[in-house]
Amino acid sequence: MVARPRPLSGFPEWLPAERIAEQRVLDQLRRTFELWGFVSVETRAVEPLEQMLRKGEIDKEVYVLRRLHADPDSSDSELGLHYDLTVPFARYVLENAGHLQFPFKRYQIQRCWRGERPQEGRYREFTQADVDIVGDGTLAFHHDVEVAAVMADALGALGLPHLTLQLNNRKLIEGFYRGLGATDVGAVMRAVDKLDKARPAEVRALLTAAGLNDAQADACLALASVSATDASFVDDVRALGVRDDLLDTGLEELALVLDGAASIAGERVTVTADLRIARGLDYYTGTVFETRMTGFEHVGSICSGGRYDALASDGDRVFPGVGISFGVTRALGPLFARGLMGANRTSPACVLVAVAAEGTRGASAAVARVLRSRGIPCDVAPAADKYGRQIRHADRRGIPYVWFPSGSGDEVDEVKDIRSGDQVPADAATWTPPVEDLHPSITLPPI
Amino acid sequence: MVARPRPLSGFPEWLPAERIAEQRVLDQLRRTFELWGFVSVETRAVEPLEQMLRKGEIDKEVYVLRRLHADPDSSDSELGLHYDLTVPFARYVLENAGHLQFPFKRYQIQRCWRGERPQEGRYREFTQADVDIVGDGTLAFHHDVEVAAVMADALGALGLPHLTLQLNNRKLIEGFYRGLGATDVGAVMRAVDKLDKARPAEVRALLTAAGLNDAQADACLALASVSATDASFVDDVRALGVRDDLLDTGLEELALVLDGAASIAGERVTVTADLRIARGLDYYTGTVFETRMTGFEHVGSICSGGRYDALASDGDRVFPGVGISFGVTRALGPLFARGLMGANRTSPACVLVAVAAEGTRGASAAVARVLRSRGIPCDVAPAADKYGRQIRHADRRGIPYVWFPSGSGDEVDEVKDIRSGDQVPADAATWTPPVEDLHPSITLPPI
Numbered sequence: 001m002v003a004r005p006r007p008l009s010g011f012p013e014w015l016p017a018e019r020i021a022e023q024r025v026l027d028q029l030r031r032t033f034e035l036w037g038f039v040s041v042e043t044r045a046v047e048p049l050e051q052m053l054r055k056g057e058i059d060k061e062v063y064v065l066r067r068l069h070a071d072p073d074s075s076d077s078e079l080g081l082h083y084d085l086t087v088p089f090a091r092y093v094l095e096n097a098g099h100l101q102f103p104f105k106r107y108q109i110q111r112c113w114r115g116e117r118p119q120e121g122r123y124r125e126f127t128q129a130d131v132d133i134v135g136d137g138t139l140a141f142h143h144d145v146e147v148a149a150v151m152a153d154a155l156g157a158l159g160l161p162h163l164t165l166q167l168n169n170r171k172l173i174e175g176f177y178r179g180l181g182a183t184d185v186g187a188v189m190r191a192v193d194k195l196d197k198a199r200p201a202e203v204r205a206l207l208t209a210a211g212l213n214d215a216q217a218d219a220c221l222a223l224a225s226v227s228a229t230d231a232s233f234v235d236d237v238r239a240l241g242v243r244d245d246l247l248d249t250g251l252e253e254l255a256l257v258l259d260g261a262a263s264i265a266g267e268r269v270t271v272t273a274d275l276r277i278a279r280g281l282d283y284y285t286g287t288v289f290e291t292r293m294t295g296f297e298h299v300g301s302i303c304s305g306g307r308y309d310a311l312a313s314d315g316d317r318v319f320p321g322v323g324i325s326f327g328v329t330r331a332l333g334p335l336f337a338r339g340l341m342g343a344n345r346t347s348p349a350c351v352l353v354a355v356a357a358e359g360t361r362g363a364s365a366a367v368a369r370v371l372r373s374r375g376i377p378c379d380v381a382p383a384a385d386k387y388g389r390q391i392r393h394a395d396r397r398g399i400p401y402v403w404f405p406s407g408s409g410d411e412v413d414e415v416k417d418i419r420s421g422d423q424v425p426a427d428a429a430t431w432t433p434p435v436e437d438l439h440p441s442i443t444l445p446p447i
Numbered sequence: 448m449v450a451r452p453r454p455l456s457g458f459p460e461w462l463p464a465e466r467i468a469e470q471r472v473l474d475q476l477r478r479t480f481e482l483w484g485f486v487s488v489e490t491r492a493v494e495p496l497e498q499m500l501r502k503g504e505i506d507k508e509v510y511v512l513r514r515l516h517a518d519p520d521s522s523d524s525e526l527g528l529h530y531d532l533t534v535p536f537a538r539y540v541l542e543n544a545g546h547l548q549f550p551f552k553r554y555q556i557q558r559c560w561r562g563e564r565p566q567e568g569r570y571r572e573f574t575q576a577d578v579d580i581v582g583d584g585t586l587a588f589h590h591d592v593e594v595a596a597v598m599a600d601a602l603g604a605l606g607l608p609h610l611t612l613q614l615n616n617r618k619l620i621e622g623f624y625r626g627l628g629a630t631d632v633g634a635v636m637r638a639v640d641k642l643d644k645a646r647p648a649e650v651r652a653l654l655t656a657a658g659l660n661d662a663q664a665d666a667c668l669a670l671a672s673v674s675a676t677d678a679s680f681v682d683d684v685r686a687l688g689v690r691d692d693l694l695d696t697g698l699e700e701l702a703l704v705l706d707g708a709a710s711i712a713g714e715r716v717t718v719t720a721d722l723r724i725a726r727g728l729d730y731y732t733g734t735v736f737e738t739r740m741t742g743f744e745h746v747g748s749i750c751s752g753g754r755y756d757a758l759a760s761d762g763d764r765v766f767p768g769v770g771i772s773f774g775v776t777r778a779l780g781p782l783f784a785r786g787l788m789g790a791n792r793t794s795p796a797c798v799l800v801a802v803a804a805e806g807t808r809g810a811s812a813a814v815a816r817v818l819r820s821r822g823i824p825c826d827v828a829p830a831a832d833k834y835g836r837q838i839r840h841a842d843r844r845g846i847p848y849v850w851f852p853s854g855s856g857d858e859v860d861e862v863k864d865i866r867s868g869d870q871v872p873a874d875a876a877t878w879t880p881p882v883e884d885l886h887p888s889i890t891l892p893p894i
Contacts (some may be wrong), residue, residue: 037826379484
């Protein structure tokens with residue numbers, strides 16, 4: 001049907017062992033999100049184009065759809081593939097507000113599409129895992145702490161390389177700039193946001209262009225250099241001498257989010273207040289999050305988000321939200337490409353039931369059925385080859401056990417651990433493999 | 448950000464309770480497929496358009512993509528969203544043949560897109576769950592039995608309304624038509640395939656047009672009327688007096704597949720040999736499958752497939768396959784629309800930890816943390832309202848327990864079953880809910 005296909009750049013696909021590792025990551029994310037009471041939502045893959053571009057995101061490389069046999073005069077509104085899970089979730093909330101209970105806590109794990117130039121960690125098709133909490137009219141601040149904590153908990157359980165969750169607060173930086181006397185707070189924020197990519201002198205020039213004098217620009221750069229894993233950052237900011245009510249609120253909020261996330265993060269996640277993080281182009285109004293993966297800083301933030309005072313609005317009602325989005329493919333793709341993450345087998349089967357002769361395949365299938373009824377994944381050998389060949393079939397897939405059904409009612413079955421070569425009598429109704437052999441194990445990268 | 452959204456016809460989305468039911472169905476499918484040793488594969492959502500249309504499927508309403516800011520002179524090949532999981536899997540096998548072990552057993556659960564006119568059970572975006580076994584050069588017949596059996600096992604565990612898995616075999620019907628003296632076997636098959644939609648007289652006219660005389664047409668219609676849940680169909684076919692080697696092979700294969708699937712199907716699945724099933728337009732060469740859901744016959748087959756002698760080929764190597772595809776959305780959509788399937792709560796949480804005052808939120812979060820560490824999903828009340836209001840918050844979501852942290856170190860915590868009103872002292876480190884309360888329960892339709 002198809003001939004000589006080649007991979008499409010930006011549309012990654014995984015081999016079985018990588019897929020098993022990805023599944024384990026997705027399972028763990030779901031488990032953590034559900035333990036925290038977040039409910040699963042999936043949205044359709046498409047949104048009307050005009051809604052996706054409403055946010056002013058004209059720079060987004062949206063994939064637009066047309067039906068192959070569509071009537072060119074059709075009045076169907078143009079549809080595009082969603083480029084994130086926030087826009088569709090906001091629309092879902094508005095569309096179903098009457099059927100949801102607020103505050104509504106949802107997680108959403110789905111693919112997104114962006115027609116950007118592919119590079120490592122940046123794909124045209126990728127999976128995101130988002131958590132958001134959305135309120136009807138108001139949403140208490142403690143949900144900012146909750147969202148940071150659930151993601152710190154989730155990320156810490158994944159076994160990725162060391163992660164640094166970087167927190168900041170828009171009120172803090174906006175209050176600081178205001179207290180400093182800046183008139184165009186947005187321009188200052190956008191300038192500071194360029195610190196990742198531009199030289200300090202260039203940022204300083206942008207700050208001057210935004211109307212700051214040298215002392216003010218210095219203060220902005222000093223603020224951006226503040227970073228701490230505990231509340232000591234509050235004193236560092238106070239030492240800069242700026243006073244402002246919004247700044248005070250921001251400092252208090254950031255200290256609480258930092259404490260809440262740090263208290264739950266495991267050894268693989270460091271939580272920091274990093275006052276350079278601004279997420280300048282997005283409409284955040286309080287807490288903001290970014291996350292770096294050690295050794296993979298070049299792929300950018302793998303987990304980002306923050307507080308929106310209006311995640312969604314239909315003019316009448318306003319739905320504030322706070323959320324964070326983990327880039328599953330962005331994090332795993334580079335690990336898979338370097339062979340740093342995988343699985344110890346390419347089959348879910350724990351046991352291969354051997355077949356002595358095609359005429360006794362039914363007996364082997366019966367053994368498999370008993371094992372499966374007891375939750376033990378197993379496969380039946382595809383051909384009644386010599387046993388050495390059947391063992392090789394298991395070995396090539398990493399299946400640890402080969403089961404030999406007895407030749408007659410008098411004999412007993414035997415099971416061989418093909419790693420050690422140990423072969424022992426066994427009864428399918430009672431034999432149980434060590435729990436670590438039941439399912440594939442995931443190979444994790446070093447911390 | 449968005450205002451007044453309306454549902455898009457053909458792009459279904461589920462509310463939380465429906466999504467929980469869908470998740471349970473997907474989990475159960477995955478569990479069964481993995482117990483049988485099938486490995487998960489996911490493919491990208493897009494395929495080059497020319498490959499999707501290669502099969503001659505010009506009638507497919509493919510969604511074609513373009514990047515919003517694409518260079519119109521770009522030489523990028525045109526991409527479309529996949530309309531099934533067979534075409535992408537065939538391409539995946541060819542692309543990765545050097546990295547796969549054959550016979551390769553995979554399952555794939557993903558969304559597909561078709562721009563067809565939406566109606567009940569037919570969507571523009573829908574989830575399919577496929578199992579296929581593909582060989583390198585050859586693929587033993589017993590895999591046909593395996594594929595029928597794994598799907599019968601999987602479907603039987605889902606709790607759907609009663610299902611009828613209908614089996615037939617192309618060798619059987621082609622051999623029969625050949626033995627009968629038909630010269631254009633394909634035309635006869637396509638005519639018989641219309642029995643679902645056309646009156647018998649119309650089908651008879653088509654058969655005559657295909658070159659059959661009246662007696663031959665009668666025999667074809669008689670064959671199509673044969674149906675049985677056991678091997679008695681073999682005698683019924685023999686009684687029609689046609690003799691042909693291919694017919695014999697087909698009868699033998701069909702009897703084996705029927706027996707293999709019937710032996711594993713539970714009370715919710717009937718397995719039948721139904722000799723009217725032909726799947727006329729697809730390139731099947733042996734076993735064919737369709738499935739009807741009782742009470743929902745109008746949505747068509749919800750689970751179909753069969754044996755392809757060339758699932759994929761790169762000219763050099765040929766990869767025969769046998770597979771079956773369950774239309775998850777096609778089956779669940781009508782059930783959700785009628786309220787026949789859902790969940791007993793809209794939150795994964797088993798416990799809502801109450802908050803006595805905002806100042807003690809930390810104590811409530813600590814209780815939640817202990818419960819979560821023990822695998823008990825829980826939520827913390829969003830506001831320190833009166834307890835009656837907090838209980839109502841749990842009740843509206845179906846969360847069965849509300850936990851009251853003690854006011855001081857001397858007192859003990861208490862937990863209330865809000866359904867019975869029973870409230871008892873409890874310790875988060877040891878309290879365990881009944882297993883049926885730990886996760887949401889699914890409401891099943893009657894058999």
